[in-house]
Amino acid sequence: MPEHADGDAALVARAASGSEHAFRALYRAYVRPVYWLAHGLVGTPADAEDVTQETFLAAWRRLPELTLESESLLPWLATICRFQAANRVRRQRRDREHTAAGVDETLPATVDVERQVATSILVDQILAAVRGLSPLDQQIFRLCAAEGYAYQAAADELGVSHGVVRNRLSRIRTHVRTATETETA
Incomplete structure (x- = not known):
């Protein structure tokens, strides 16, 4: 029987108790939507991969205190992802300002805050419609x-x-x- 047939609540409970198998099932279920949200927020594939990994690391650490309020873990992961992306953007901005080497060509020249807000609002609207x-x-x-x-x-x-x-x-x-x-x- 597929792992996520148990439902997110059961997987979250097992993962919070230390089950790596349950956490892997949650990871496989949600890594793609979290990655695409991260990509929309940070703009580059490499940064989106890092934000995705940071999101799941933070989720793993916080699972024991989580009370799942919906049938899906995605809204909670999306919130963590937004915070991780904002932290990464701030860190990159600070690093660019404090390095004498100049601008790193791999980083976006400017952060499109309006696009980030629009993406975040759209994700919230989609999640609300799906709920x-x-x-x-x-x-x-x-x-x-x-x-x-x-x-x-x-x-x-x-x-x-x-x-x-x-x-x-x-x-x-x-x-x-x-x-x-x-x-x-």
């Missing part, structure tokens, strides 16, 4: 949109047909798009 979905639709969204499962793989995982996943995902995308467009209009 309003049925449990099955939330699982389909997590598997297909966040984890990159193909329709048939998600269908096999959830015990439903390929058509159910395809049709529901189409409705989910429309719902999320409408919810985010309504919020930004």
